[in-house]
Amino acid sequence: MLLQKFKIKSMSLLTFNLLLAIWLAAVLNVPFYERMQSLTPHTGIKSSLFIAASVGVLVAAYTFLFQILNWKWTAKPIAIALVFIGGFASYAVSSLGVLITPDQIQNLMQTDISEAKDTWSWHLVVWTLGMTVLPIIAILMVKFKPEPILRQIVKKGIASVVSIAIVCSLLFVFYVDFAAIFRGNRDLKGMISPQNMIASFISYYKKKAPKENLPLVTYGTDAHRVINTSKPTQPKxxxxxxxxxxxxxxxxxxxxxxxxxxxxxxxxxxxxxxxxxxxxxxxxxxxxxxxxxxxxxxxxxxxxxxxxxxxxxxxxxxxxxxxxxxxxxxxxxxxxxxxxxxxxxxxxxxxxxxxxxxxxxxxxxxxxxxSIPAEDxxxxxxxxxxxxxxxxxxxxxxxxxxxxxxxxxxxxxxxxxxxxxxxxxxxxxxxxxxxxxxxxxxxxxxxxxxxxxxxxxxxxxxxxxxxxxxxxxxxxxxxxxxxxxxxxxxxxxxxxxxxxxxxxxxxxxxxxxxxxxxxxxxxxxxxxxxxxxxxxxxxxxxxxxxxxxxxxx
Incomplete structure (x- = not known):
């Protein structure tokens, strides 16, 4: 009832997808762009244009993805999940300089409650409120404009073409810069939220997650102690x-x-x-x-x-x-x-x-x-x-x-x-x-x-x-x-x-x-x-x- 009372102005699904893409690509990934800027040889206006192009590529890529995934009945659940995941991934990257990788997911899966509590802080609480809770509340308050399904499909098609065109154009213009940076710094993908968390979870479960009921493989079955009986010594x-x-x-x-x-x-x-x-x-x-x-x-x-x-x-x-x-x-x-x-x-x-x-x-x-007996x-x-x-x-x-x-x-x-x-x-x-x-x-x-x-x-x-x-x-x-x-x-x-x-x-x-x-x-x-x-x-x-x-x- 409270959310119904404070609903914000209705918007089209296309606008919602664009705003979500901007939030995920631009707001949550400031450390990524800072790292990109430190790796480019450009300065001044050229550096600014390159960073703007980097932002444009990510925003356009997410916008294209959302044309496929987000429909009126799926947009909010997907947006909430991505904002939640992206918010915490961005905290790890921006506050702790941690790269999100399958190994980090393995650490997370094996962390006990005591270790987890040691990472809680007021800084994390404030971050969670501002970068996760408030955006999720805003998503829940959104009301979509009613649109015929055919019009939605046409608009999605146009938005997809435009998004792909933007990505391809920017990658073409700045190809040398992107290629040089990413070839030499493959770890950069671990800084892009929320894809870093999602991709790392998938990789973890494919390659690292423990499998149940695997047979024990024996190893070193010939192991034995070499005891010098001619020169008795104390045990080790x-x-x-x-x-x-x-x-x-x-x-x-x-x-x-x-x-x-x-x-x-x-x-x-x-x-x-x-x-x-x-x-x-x-x-x-x-x-x-x-x-x-x-x-x-x-x-x-x-x-x-x-x-x-x-x-x-x-x-x-x-x-x-x-x-x-x-x-x-x-x-x-x-x-x-x-x-x-x-x-x-x-x-x-x-x-x-x-x-x-x-x-x-x-x-x-x-x-x-x-507890060891004296005669042992x-x-x-x-x-x-x-x-x-x-x-x-x-x-x-x-x-x-x-x-x-x-x-x-x-x-x-x-x-x-x-x-x-x-x-x-x-x-x-x-x-x-x-x-x-x-x-x-x-x-x-x-x-x-x-x-x-x-x-x-x-x-x-x-x-x-x-x-x-x-x-x-x-x-x-x-x-x-x-x-x-x-x-x-x-x-x-x-x-x-x-x-x-x-x-x-x-x-x-x-x-x-x-x-x-x-x-x-x-x-x-x-x-x-x-x-x-x-x-x-x-x-x-x-x-x-x-x-x-x-x-x-």
Whole structure:
């Protein structure tokens, strides 16, 4: 009744389609045109004409599309859906510099409620009201002029011809400019809303969506431990920490000017300075690093139903345990023991919404180790999955005791913070991670009856405003180094070093060598004295020193 009372002046379907095309093509895509302007060599009037032509092409293309899709009985539902989708896609592009791709849709589909809440902000609320809610209300208030169906068809035909003519004419006049820009910047389509969201959803469901009931593919079935019976040693206990959203350039261990590693710098750790990730998002990198497939050959469909690193270690006799403080293991730990964090620890480290500080992993590790019977000699592989520096709420990823850098960006609407505030919040999350990792090392230092080792490797990095980009998930081919350059750190107990001196020395030699997450699968299995034909010696870091003394593969 309220909408009926305030109905605006009636309009023809042709006018409605044109206005909708202008809203979607021009209003929602300002960042796209800004990027186009930055890529054109023209200046002044030529630059303005090129941007006007870009707007004209999109408006005309959408107008042509709507002549096919929008009829009196379909126009409003389609318009509402496109405005809704386009509004949120435009927010991601314009406010966070995020390119909408199938990988980003995969991230969205695998995000839990806690992570989703971290993206909510007053900036998003205001944007939603202005760019989504109000336009939808306006659409609902529209009243179409009654027109005979034949006249509608004639007008649609004329509008279609004119739209195609405009698109072809503008593309012909500016062909060289459009061809040069789009051939060299294929990522641009990820900035055009709402087609970016729609096309990426379709691509995700065609290529990336998990399939049900696929048979498990066994892998590394010949895996076995090589035990030197002539020289008995203590069993090995390795703690692998999977980091979250940590970038190598923010670690003072790697030369960062701010002291973000005050505790680890006092440990005898090996920090590898030139390590790249398999992907730019958790949903890609975590399954990839455990799969045994190098990045260039990675098949995520196959990885989703094939055994991986943890299965092979378990087959070879290791007790494999996954302890999670993130949104799950993305299928990598489905067939191994998952340690349930005790309720008292959740009460100690988690907030009312169930989001926990990473020190819950340290206490959970202590609890798990305490549960191992003294007479148990089973070798152990324990994986801790951090919350790390997950954005955009970086201020929540550290405690007050580990926030040396001020002022901070104390909101998840990071685009409204200054550059210094944002970096301080992110760097404080690294300081807290430094503390957590040091506590893990301190914990396993005192474990009796085991040779203990520690390996930390972040899943991907993070953009904090460099080149206008925030967060992560950019297409790998054009991703900034901040999203792909990740920290990797190892530590070994005196007992481990004593019995594996040559291997530790070999790893020390590779601190500045180019390495990647491809190295995790073969190197960790070799460290754990597991033999299998699926180990690729080219990526096994322990095999590099025999032929390459400088540690370069």
């Amino acid at each position: 206990l390795m703690v692998l920490v999977v980091g979250e959203t940590a970038r190598a350039e923010s670690f003072s261990l790697n030369g960062y000017t701010k002291n973000t590693n005050p505790e680890l710098s006092k440990q005898n750790v090996i920090s590898f300075a030139q390590v790249s990730s398999c992907g730019t998002a958790t949903a890609v990198s975590v399954p990839c690093m455990f799969s045994g497939m190098p990045r260039k050959d990675y098949d995520e469909r196959l990885a989703s139903h094939r055994e991986g690193l943890l299965d092979i270690a378990q087959r070879a006799g290791y007790k494999v345990t996954w302890i999670d403080n993130n949104s799950g293991c993305k299928g990598t730990c489905d067939r191994v023991h998952k340690f349930e964090i005790p309720a008292p620890l959740k009460q100690k480290w988690c907030d009312a919404e169930g989001e926990c500080k990473d020190e819950v992993l340290v206490d959970s590790l202590k609890s798990y180790l305490a 000699k089973t070798p152990q592989l324990i994986v801790l999955h951090q919350m790390g520096s997950h954005g955009p709420a970086y201020y929540k990823r550290s405690t007050e005791q580990f926030q040396p850098f001020k002022p901070m960006c104390s909101t998840n609407a990071i685009q409204g913070c200054s550059r210094d505030e944002l970096l301080n919040s992110y760097d404080n999350s690294i300081v807290y991670t430094d503390h957590v990792l040091n506590q893990v090392i301190q914990t396993i230092k005192d474990v009796p009856n085991y040779q203990t080792g520690f390996w930390y490797l972040s899943d991907h990095g993070e953009s904090t405003g460099e080149s206008g980009m925030y967060l992560h998930g950019a297409p790998y081919a054009i991703a900034p180094i901040q999203q792909t350059h990740v920290p990797m750190i190892m530590w070994f107990s005196p007992a481990w070093q004593q019995h594996n001196a040559t291997e530790v020395s070999c790893l020390q030699q590779q601190k500045q060598a180019l390495r990647s997450q491809d190295n995790l699968f073969p190197t960790l299995l070799s460290m754990l004295e597991i033999k299998t034909q699926v180990i690729d010696d080219k990526n096994d870091m322990l095999k590099q020193c025999a032929t390459n003394p400088d540690g370069k593969a």
